[in-house]
Amino acid sequence: MEMMEKELESPQMSGLGRRAAMLLGGAAVASMALGRRAAAQSSVITDNDILNFALNLEYLEAQFYTLATTGQTIDQVGIGITSGGGAAGGTVTVKANPMVPFATPLLQQFAQETAKDEQNHVTFLRTALAANAVAMPNIDLMNSFNALAQAAGLGATFDPFASEANFLLGAFIFEDVGVTAYHGAAGLIQSKTYLDKAAGILAVEAYHAGSIRLRIFQAGATEAAAATAIATTRATLDGTGNDDVGVGVSNGAATIVDADSNAIAFSRSTTEVLRIVYGGGASGGAFFPNGLNGTIK
Amino acid sequence: MDQLQDFIRRGVSRRKFLAGVGCSGTAAALTLAGCGGNGSSSTTPTSPTTPAVTDTDILNFALNLEYLEAEFYLRATTGSGLSATDAGANAGTVTGGGQVPFATPAIQQYAMEIANDELLHVRFLRNALGSAAVSRPEIDLTNSFNAAAMAAGIGSAFNPFASEDDFVVGAFTFEDVGVTAYHGAAGLLTNTTNLGAAAGIMATEAYHAAEIRTLLAQLGGNYLTYANQISALRATAGGGNEVAVAGNAIVPADSNSIAFDRTTDQVLHIVYLSAAAGVVKSGGFFPAGLNGTITATTN
Numbered sequence A: 001m002e003m004m005e006k007e008l009e010s011p012q013m014s015g016l017g018r019r020a021a022m023l024l025g026g027a028a029v030a031s032m033a034l035g036r037r038a039a040a041q042s043s044v045i046t047d048n049d050i051l052n053f054a055l056n057l058e059y060l061e062a063q064f065y066t067l068a069t070t071g072q073t074i075d076q077v078g079i080g081i082t083s084g085g086g087a088a089g090g091t092v093t094v095k096a097n098p099m100v101p102f103a104t105p106l107l108q109q110f111a112q113e114t115a116k117d118e119q120n121h122v123t124f125l126r127t128a129l130a131a132n133a134v135a136m137p138n139i140d141l142m143n144s145f146n147a148l149a150q151a152a153g154l155g156a157t158f159d160p161f162a163s164e165a166n167f168l169l170g171a172f173i174f175e176d177v178g179v180t181a182y183h184g185a186a187g188l189i190q191s192k193t194y195l196d197k198a199a200g201i202l203a204v205e206a207y208h209a210g211s212i213r214l215r216i217f218q219a220g221a222t223e224a225a226a227a228t229a230i231a232t233t234r235a236t237l238d239g240t241g242n243d244d245v246g247v248g249v250s251n252g253a254a255t256i257v258d259a260d261s262n263a264i265a266f267s268r269s270t271t272e273v274l275r276i277v278y279g280g281g282a283s284g285g286a287f288f289p290n291g292l293n294g295t296i297k
Numbered sequence B: 001m002d003q004l005q006d007f008i009r010r011g012v013s014r015r016k017f018l019a020g021v022g023c024s025g026t027a028a029a030l031t032l033a034g035c036g037g038n039g040s041s042s043t044t045p046t047s048p049t050t051p052a053v054t055d056t057d058i059l060n061f062a063l064n065l066e067y068l069e070a071e072f073y074l075r076a077t078t079g080s081g082l083s084a085t086d087a088g089a090n091a092g093t094v095t096g097g098g099q100v101p102f103a104t105p106a107i108q109q110y111a112m113e114i115a116n117d118e119l120l121h122v123r124f125l126r127n128a129l130g131s132a133a134v135s136r137p138e139i140d141l142t143n144s145f146n147a148a149a150m151a152a153g154i155g156s157a158f159n160p161f162a163s164e165d166d167f168v169v170g171a172f173t174f175e176d177v178g179v180t181a182y183h184g185a186a187g188l189l190t191n192t193t194n195l196g197a198a199a200g201i202m203a204t205e206a207y208h209a210a211e212i213r214t215l216l217a218q219l220g221g222n223y224l225t226y227a228n229q230i231s232a233l234r235a236t237a238g239g240g241n242e243v244a245v246a247g248n249a250i251v252p253a254d255s256n257s258i259a260f261d262r263t264t265d266q267v268l269h270i271v272y273l274s275a276a277a278g279v280v281k282s283g284g285f286f287p288a289g290l291n292g293t294i295t296a297t298t299n
Helices: A002-009 A016-034 A047-070 A105-132 A143-151 A164-186 A192-218 A221-237 A270-277 B002-009 B055-078 B105-132 B143-152 B164-186 B192-219 B221-237 B264-271
Strands: none
Touching: A047 A105, A047 A164, A047 A192, A047 A270, A105 A164, A105 A192, A105 B192, A143 A164, A143 A221, A164 A192, A164 A221, A164 A270, A164 B192, A192 A221, A192 B105, A192 B164, A192 B192, A221 A270, B055 B105, B055 B164, B055 B192, B055 B264, B105 B164, B105 B192, B143 B164, B143 B221, B164 B192, B164 B221, B164 B264, B192 B221, B221 B264
């Protein structure tokens, strides 16, 4: 409660920013007051719970990149979104014609590579979970970015599909979060096999994040500043205020790596990750308007 | 060498490691199931009571690699390597390395960040290991790169400190290997805290590797070719686990888009610049071998 109030009073949260924080944060205040814990109902988190948590995030990333590079959803390109038991997957809210107008071949190639990686992660997790796989929940790739942009002080709206520069920032929102989510999950997984696979996916998300952050750095100071505002917002949303480094230069060194003072990548709990992807909502919001599917939500 | 003697004296066959450590496709006599580089299998020992590889052994293995990276990047950016404090007591000498004449501020800034990160990794591991931390072994940054260049078909010599583009190729030599090494180690660590730290360091190495690979893809030309020749050499020595750098191949991963992992054997073959199968305990970047217990390949 206290932190959110401080945030509202801070210089950044003025005018439109403050209103936006209320849009995102009203529910967040309530959720913090409740001290919500992920999967409060279950006393034991299973490997399946964790893999399903990851699967929800991979659905989100895969949809973003596939729409950005092809204009189609993952199910339209043959990636399954149903539950292991056959329940239908949710819908994706996104603008019409979301294909990014790429003009830089190397960036387009990387975007396509990343889309393929995230699709592969969805498929891998669905296969590993088999009958226990959750269906894709409803995903929002439109209102979510607008709300996040407001919270970050970047403007009233943000369309990550509008340009290469915007695409980089859209991708930036997800990748570091993916790294911290898998890093946090690593210590919770029981099976050595799953642990090895999760670590391998963690590494791939970090490769993605590193390449995106480098390209943002190369795009110039304005782009880097926008990324830094997003990083700050993520750290605010998750309640820590200090677990996310922006893109820029500090004491002659670049800040391409999102890591702590030991140069170790940050780690987030499922609760912290949910605060970010829900935009502060208690049980849903932002990218997942109706929440994740599965136990950890 | 002392460590190896100790190992033999304990009556332990050098092939007797936990799953994933010392795995080789050609290990004949022993049943080492699942030696495909995943590090998640069970062994069937043929002699009694194998001392297991401990978290300390693994973290010290990682520390050796961090010493190497730290020396490379610190010398490239500042002209000087690790301080006596950071290198540990009776540290081995370092041959080669010198300040790169950076022409592009951005590349210098990337290098500075990575140098700082690797120094922090050295300090973190030394602090975590306390009195059990090994000191820096002897490191070679001159003959090693020349030998790698010859083995990779680049030419008779290669100096990664000569220019910023050469530096990027030199950096490429290490980063992906670091990712695969930590990924392989993650499955062997028994303590959750150690595992979390290793996973976090692995992620940082992956951020580094992605930067370097992206720069190489953007550079193209000879430097991209050199890097991929080194990648091919690493594949030969390190059991595959490589993907050549390209605009649409920034991430080296398997068909599930899961990053590779390597056994300590595979990593040692790479850093000792010894692609041929067989027992090797020194060479390449480590003329006197690594320090600690995981210092020699089993095959």
